[in-house]
Structure formats: structure tokens, C-alpha cells
Amino acid sequence: MLVVTVVHDPDDARIRHRQIPALQAAGHDVIYAAPFTAFDRQAPPGVRPVDLPRAAGRRRLGAVRAARREIRRLREVVDVVLLHDPDLLLAVVGQRSGPAVVWDVHEDTAAALGMRAWVPGPLRGVFAGLVRLAEGWAERHLVLLLAERAYQARFRCDHAVVPNSVLVPEHAPAAPDDRRIVYLGKVTRARGCQEMIEVARLLRGTRVQIIGSADPDSAALLEAAVNEGVLDWEGFVPNDVAVQMLDGALAGLSLLHDQPNYRHSEPTKLMEYMAHGVPVITTPNAASRELVERADCGIVVPFADPNAVARAVASLARDRHERERLGANGYGYASRLLNWLRDAEAFVSYLQEAADRSR
Missing domain, CATH: 3.40.50.2000 (Glycogen Phosphorylase B;)
Incomplete structure (x- = not known):
């Protein structure tokens, strides 16, 4: 499976510490394409790393192009491409065949644009409208996973929800007594x-x-x-x-x-x-x-x-x-x-189903 991000820190907790270990535990080989050098991060153990540029501020298109090249290069050796950024929708537009493409929806992108200093104020409404159009395209052409049930309202159809749950220690931690x-x-x-x-x-x-x-x-x-x-x-x-x-x-x-x-x-x-x-x-x-x-x-x-x-x-x-x-x-x-150990099984199952349908 190919996991791709150009926006998130490669050490992102949902990607690096939950999803990738869940895929590995289920026996899947993982290729992780991410901006390792840009963030000065090391690849997780047991994955095949692909270093990508980072998309930041207004400098995003080069990273998307690089991701598109890698996705096309690796399409014959993976059965699922898991995208973690809305920017990466541009990296798979026009793909006619190949592996299943899954978009893991992490945030309300249109709302987030209103908080980005690099987006000029007068253009924020225009950008938000373009994001909604892109989400509509993604719903028609890709498999969607939602990190929040509230995100469902942005889409016409029901989609699988993989909550942003966390790894919970097996035993209760120390009492909250530190100053x-x-x-x-x-x-x-x-x-x-x-x-x-x-x-x-x-x-x-x-x-x-x-x-x-x-x-x-x-x-x-x-x-x-x-x-x-x-x-x-x-x-x-x-x-x-x-x-x-x-x-x-x-x-x-x-x-x-x-x-x-x-x-x-x-x-x-x-x-x-x-x-x-x-x-x-x-x-x-x-x-x-x-x-x-x-x-x-x-x-x-x-x-x-x-x-x-x-x-x-x-x-x-x-x-x-x-x-x-x-x-x-x-x-x-x-x-x-809120325990990822429960949600990990459903996450892997959704990706396996996507791969089976693609075949």
C-alpha cells in the first residue's frame, strides 16, 4: 500500500503512529511517500520511504507534481493509494485505471482556508468554493474515509468513518499530582x-x-x-x-x-x-x-x-x-x-475492501 502526504509532518500521529502500524500488523507492505527531508524526519521502521517536497504556503504545486510522478511510477506495485491531503486530489486527476485511491479526510479544508495567512482575504470565498467542487469530484471518483462523523454533512453519500482515536495505555496512568x-x-x-x-x-x-x-x-x-x-x-x-x-x-x-x-x-x-x-x-x-x-x-x-x-x-x-x-x-x-486498537481493524478492513473492488 502507498501512503502519501505532502502537507503533514511525516511523524503525524494518525499516519505514522496509528495507520501505518495497523497496516503492517495486518501483513501489508507499506510505501510511505512524505516530506522526510523537509521536516528532518526518519522513515518508520519496516516501510519503504519515498522523499517528497513539502507543500507549504503558496508553494504547493511542485510538491503535488512530485507526488503525481511517484503515484504513477508505483501504481503497478501497490493495490491502494492512501492520500492524506486535499492538495493530492490534483495528483490523481485523470487516473483511468490502477489501484484504488482512498482519501482520508482529516479536516474541513474550506473552513481551514479562512485561517491561512497565505490566502488573501478577498479570495478565501473563491478558494472555499473550489474546495467544495474538489470534494464533489473526489466523492464521485475516489473512496473516502472520514476522520470525523461531522464531516459527513459535506458529502452527498454516506462514507466510512475512521475516528481520530488514540492509543490508550492498557493500565491506568499515574494520578494527576504533578505541579x-x-x-x-x-x-x-x-x-x-x-x-x-x-x-x-x-x-x-x-x-x-x-x-x-x-x-x-x-x-x-x-x-x-x-x-x-x-x-x-x-x-x-x-x-x-x-x-x-x-x-x-x-x-x-x-x-x-x-x-x-x-x-x-x-x-x-x-x-x-x-x-x-x-x-x-x-x-x-x-x-x-x-x-x-x-x-x-x-x-x-x-x-x-x-x-x-x-x-x-x-x-x-x-x-x-x-x-x-x-x-x-x-x-x-x-x-x-476512543481507543485506536478497536478502530484499527475497521481501518484495515476498509482499505482491503477498496483494493478488492479495484481488482
């Missing part, structure tokens, strides 16, 4: 970079640990905060190592802004906090609020309100019973309903 709050994931202003820095300034005696890469704007803010001594920024850490760093934390932060692309998606970081028994502090985007309230595993705070976050942290620090209850609730919910 430490954590953030795991890409850092941007829209994901709450400025608010987390302000929270760190407000807290006394509680360490704020941020784990993940950052865009250039946020990286400058984080470096200044580190120099100021108000927080720790670990930078990029491979996901399988990063999630182990969550254990024992007092709380996990998810301070997403009120953006269309965040309203209907359950952030993976919330599930990872829950899987590691860490109480959640989240802003009230609909999907985030519903998950946390349904699982009874954390505290919902207003948007752009560092003082409310600091108060939530203080309340958890004072009340050991409550933080242990919230952490245990999150772990139990994740074990039952």
Missing part, C-alpha cells in the same frame, strides 16, 4: 499560544510545559517566554514519546479559538490527555465541550480568558479528589470509546 500543566500539539495563535503564555505568567509554583512544534510567529513568542523563565517549551517530540510525558500532569490545555475549523472536530490532544488520565481544560468549541462534558473529564473555560484558565488550574491543584476523579473518568471513557 505541572501540559499542552501537546502544534502551537499557533489560533490554538491558544498567547493565552498559554499569559496563563504561565499568572501561575505561581506550577510548571507550564508545551510539547510540540510551532509556526514562526508562535515560536518567537515561546522563545521569549522561555527566556523570561515563565514556561518550558520542548519543541517537536515524536508522538509515541510525547504522550508518555503527559502522565501525572495536573491538567492538559486545549485553548482553541472560536474558528469554523475547530467547532465540529474533536481535538486529538483532548483524547490523548484523557487516555493518559490527565484532566482537561478546554475552550467551548462545540465538539470539545460535548466531549469533555459527556466524559465528565475536565473544565470548560471561556475563549481568550487566561484568568479563567488560571482559576481552573488552581481549583484542580486544591482538590485532589476532583482531579483524580476527572482523570479517571477521562481514562475510562477513552479506553471504552
Whole structure:
């Protein structure tokens, strides 16, 4: 099977740490085409790597062309091509025969364009319309997998859903007793970079640990905060190592802004906090609020309100019973309903069915 991305970090948790191991465990050979050099990443063990350029900002067409060449070159030796970026729809347009092509839909692309600084404001509506046309074409010509049930509303037909679930430890992690709050994931202003820095300034005696890469704007803010001594920024850490760093934390932060692309998606970081028994502090985007309230595993705070976050942290620090209850609730919910070990079998089955139909 050929797995392709030109946008995502090759160490993307859904691709690298969940889907590829699931395919390998089922006995499939995997070719992984991704921007390894651009991100300075190593290929996973046991896969055949193909290095591609990275699509970033307005520089995207060269990466798509390179991916198209590799897909055409490898089409005779694979039975499924699994695409992870909407950009890659251009890489398979006009393909008349060959392996099944599956698009794994990770996000609401049209909504995400509204948050991209490289897209001129007056053109965002035009780009969003083009994305919807591309999605319609993909629905007619490709096999779709959806990472969120909410994405179904964008398409006319029903499609298989492979949730963005997480690897849940077999045994309950340590109780949330550290004087430490954590953030795991890409850092941007829209994901709450400025608010987390302000929270760190407000807290006394509680360490704020941020784990993940950052865009250039946020990286400058984080470096200044580190120099100021108000927080720790670990930078990029491979996901399988990063999630182990969550254990024992007092709380996990998810301070997403009120953006269309965040309203209907359950952030993976919330599930990872829950899987590691860490109480959640989240802003009230609909999907985030519903998950946390349904699982009874954390505290919902207003948007752009560092003082409310600091108060939530203080309340958890004072009340050991409550933080242990919230952490245990999150772990139990994740074990039952957000566990990739359950979803991996369905994921592999969907790809095998696509390959069988293509033959």
C-alpha cells in the first residue's frame, strides 16, 4: 500500500503512529511517500520511504507534481493509494485505471482556508468554493474515509468513518499530582499560544510545559517566554514519546479559538490527555465541550480568558479528589470509546475492501 502526504509532518500521529502500524500488523507492505527531508524526519521502521517536497504556503504545486510522478511510477506495485491531503486530489486527476485511491479526510479544508495567512482575504470565498467542487469530484471518483462523523454533512453519500482515536495505555496512568500543566500539539495563535503564555505568567509554583512544534510567529513568542523563565517549551517530540510525558500532569490545555475549523472536530490532544488520565481544560468549541462534558473529564473555560484558565488550574491543584476523579473518568471513557486498537481493524478492513473492488 502507498501512503502519501505532502502537507503533514511525516511523524503525524494518525499516519505514522496509528495507520501505518495497523497496516503492517495486518501483513501489508507499506510505501510511505512524505516530506522526510523537509521536516528532518526518519522513515518508520519496516516501510519503504519515498522523499517528497513539502507543500507549504503558496508553494504547493511542485510538491503535488512530485507526488503525481511517484503515484504513477508505483501504481503497478501497490493495490491502494492512501492520500492524506486535499492538495493530492490534483495528483490523481485523470487516473483511468490502477489501484484504488482512498482519501482520508482529516479536516474541513474550506473552513481551514479562512485561517491561512497565505490566502488573501478577498479570495478565501473563491478558494472555499473550489474546495467544495474538489470534494464533489473526489466523492464521485475516489473512496473516502472520514476522520470525523461531522464531516459527513459535506458529502452527498454516506462514507466510512475512521475516528481520530488514540492509543490508550492498557493500565491506568499515574494520578494527576504533578505541579505541572501540559499542552501537546502544534502551537499557533489560533490554538491558544498567547493565552498559554499569559496563563504561565499568572501561575505561581506550577510548571507550564508545551510539547510540540510551532509556526514562526508562535515560536518567537515561546522563545521569549522561555527566556523570561515563565514556561518550558520542548519543541517537536515524536508522538509515541510525547504522550508518555503527559502522565501525572495536573491538567492538559486545549485553548482553541472560536474558528469554523475547530467547532465540529474533536481535538486529538483532548483524547490523548484523557487516555493518559490527565484532566482537561478546554475552550467551548462545540465538539470539545460535548466531549469533555459527556466524559465528565475536565473544565470548560471561556475563549481568550487566561484568568479563567488560571482559576481552573488552581481549583484542580486544591482538590485532589476532583482531579483524580476527572482523570479517571477521562481514562475510562477513552479506553471504552476512543481507543485506536478497536478502530484499527475497521481501518484495515476498509482499505482491503477498496483494493478488492479495484481488482
